[in-house]
Structures are given as C-alpha cells and as structure tokens.
Amino acid sequence: MKKNFKTIVVASGKGGVGKSTVSVNAAVALAMNGASVGLLDADVYGPNCHIMMGVNKLPPQTGEGIIPGEAHGVKVMSMGLLVDPNKPLAWRGPMLHSAIRQFVNDVDWGDLDYLVVDLPPGTGDAQLSISQEIAITGGFIVTLPQLISLSDARRGLELFKQLNVPVLGVVENMSYLITDEGKQLDVFGQGGGKSLSSDTGVDFIGSIPLDPDVRSGGDEGMPIVVSHPNSHSSKCFLDIASLMQKLTDIQWEKSQKNIVSIEIEE
Numbered sequence: 129m130k131k132n133f134k135t136i137v138v139a140s141g142k143g144g145v146g147k148s149t150v151s152v153n154a155a156v157a158l159a160m161n162g163a164s165v166g167l168l169d170a171d172v173y174g175p176n177c178h179i180m181m182g183v184n185k186l187p188p189q190t191g192e193g194i195i196p197g198e199a200h201g202v203k204v205m206s207m208g209l210l211v212d213p214n215k216p217l218a219w220r221g222p223m224l225h226s227a228i229r230q231f232v233n234d235v236d237w238g239d240l241d242y243l244v245v246d247l248p249p250g251t252g253d254a255q256l257s258i259s260q261e262i263a264i265t266g267g268f269i270v271t272l273p274q275l276i277s278l279s280d281a282r283r284g285l286e287l288f289k290q291l292n293v294p295v296l297g298v299v300e301n302m303s304y305l306i307t308d309e310g311k312q313l314d315v316f317g318q319g320g321g322k323s324l325s326s327d328t329g330v331d332f333i334g335s336i337p338l339d340p341d342v343r344s345g346g347d348e349g350m351p352i353v354v355s356h357p358n359s360h361s362s363k364c365f366l367d368i369a370s371l372m373q374k375l376t377d378i379q380w381e382k383s384q385k386n387i388v389s390i391e392i393e394e
Contacts, residue, residue: 133166133240134265134380136372137258137293141280143174143249146301147270149342150368151246152180153351157369159201160353163241166196166203168231170258171248172224175208182349185209193236200354205235228257242376259291266296266379268333268372271324273303274317278324285328296375298325299368303335306360331375334368337361 138151148171155167169177178184183197183204196205207227237243243262248254258264267288271281281298288295300321305313315338325332336342339361345352353362353369 133243134376135243137245137264137267139247139284140270141284145270145272148246150270153353153365154369155202155244156200156351157353157366166237166240166243168245169206170245170254172207172227175206177246178206178208180346195236224253225257229261232261264293266294266376268297270299271321273320294379295330297331297333300335302338305338333371336364
C-alpha cells in the first residue's frame with residue numbers, strides 16, 4: 129500500500145453539524161477532478177459514510193488485506209461494513225484504537241493521492257488514535273453559523289493544534305436557506321464560521337446552504353455533487369473541495385521540504 133498519500137482530516141467539536149456530509153462530498157469532488165481518493169469513516173461507534181456513499185457491503189476478500197468498498201470513484205472503509213448495523217459496539221478505548229489501526233494499515237487502499245478521514249464528534253480516543261497512526265497533512269473544521277456552536281468547534285481546532293496537526297480551513301455548514309422566492313434566510317444565525325476563522329487565523333474556505341437535496345442525497349447514497357451537479361449547493365461543495373485540495377497540496381509541499389534525508393556511508 130502506498131504510504132505517502134496526503135491525508136485530509138475533517139472534524140468538528142460536536143455532532144450534527146454535517147461533518148460527514150462535507151467529508152463525503154469533498155471526497156467525491158476530489159475524485160471527479162481526477163484524483164485517486166479513499167474515504168475512511170473513523171466514527172467507529174456511529175458510522176454513516178458508507179450509507180451516504182451507497183456502499184452496503186465489501187467486495188469479495190482475497191485474504192491479502194481488507195479490500196475497501198467503492199462508489200462514485202472513491203474507495204470507502206467504514207465499521208458499518210463490518211458489523212451488524214442494528215447492534216451497538218460496546219467497545220472501550222483500546223479496541224477502538226485497534227480498529228482504527230487496522231483501517232489505516234490493513235486496508236488495501238492502493239495507490240491513493242488523498243485519504244479523506246471523517247472523524248467522530250468530540251476530542252477523544254478516535255482523534256488521538258488517528259494522529260498516532262497516520263501522518264495527517266491537514267485538518268478542516270466544520271461548524272454551524274450560530275455563535276453557540278463556536279465553542280465546540282474551537283475545541284476541535286485546538287486539539288488539532290495540540291497534536292501538531294496543521295489546521296488548514298474552516299467550513300460553515302447550514303449557513304442559510306434559499307426560499308422558492310429566492311430570498312436568503314439565516315435560519316441558524318450568521319457569522320459563526322467567519323468569526324472562528326478570524327479569531328484563530330485559520331482560512332475560511334466556504335459556506336454551504338441548508339438544502340433538502342443535500343439531505344436526500346445522503347440518505348440515498350448519492351452525494352449532491354453527483355445527484356445535482358449543477359445546483360448551487362453542489363457548486364459550494366465543489367469550490368470548498370477545490371480549496372481543500374489546494375491548501376492540502378501546499379501544506380504537503382511544505383512538509384516534504386522539512387524532511388531531511390540522511391545518507392550513511394558504508
């Protein structure tokens with residue numbers, strides 16, 4: 129397996145902000161641009177990326193590593209593809225760490241350009257395990273527009289910094305609703321994402337509207353960049369994915385320049 133792919137980690141401080149939606153659509157958008165992309169759902173307790181991608185089972189396995197599922201040009205791995213979807217996982221931290229280690233090291237990702245990792249909400253075991261098991265190129269924080277969500281998003285951002293993960297961008301989801309009359313309604317307030325960006329010095333890379341088609345696309349396994357490629361919401365996701373790619377590539381180049389090659393003469 130190629131080990132030097134670029135790793136994009138998408139996080140939030142709380143659940144329900146659309147982090148998985150951003151991860152899924154960004155991964156598909158990168159693949160649409162010609163990149164070889166993997167999507168790792170690191171939310172072991174509440175996996176749903178495979179559902180949003182329309183993958184309900186793994187392909188036949190050969191025994192030489194776990195072969196991930198694939199949809200919309202993206203390789204997909206999720207705990208939801210390995211366990212009974214109706215039974216909860218009553219696992220302690222060490223078991224979760226072991227599962228994430230297998231996802232990173234034992235899955236046959238192939239020759240990837242980017243691995244998009246959808247982290248669970250919070251600042252716990254999964255976040256620490258991912259940072260220990262893989263070299264993260266950059267992290268992106270998803271928040272909502274209301275100011276009350278900023279404290280949660282800020283905790284996720286500060287954890288990245290504590291783990292020496294470069295925080296490359298802030299995304300604001302459910303920013304506004306466009307009515308049938310074309311009027312923009314700020315259902316959940318406004319300014320949260322830009323405020324977090326301004327306070328922390330992290331780039332604000334875009335807003336995503338509150339759109340029923342985004343929800344239905346996730347439920348049906350057809351991300352909106354596929355189901356409604358010419359829609360306003362799809363354009364927002366595509367623009368954000370383009371900036372994610374650009375910022376990740378820049379950070380990758382910086383990290384490669386800091387690698388010192390040591391030659392030992394025999």
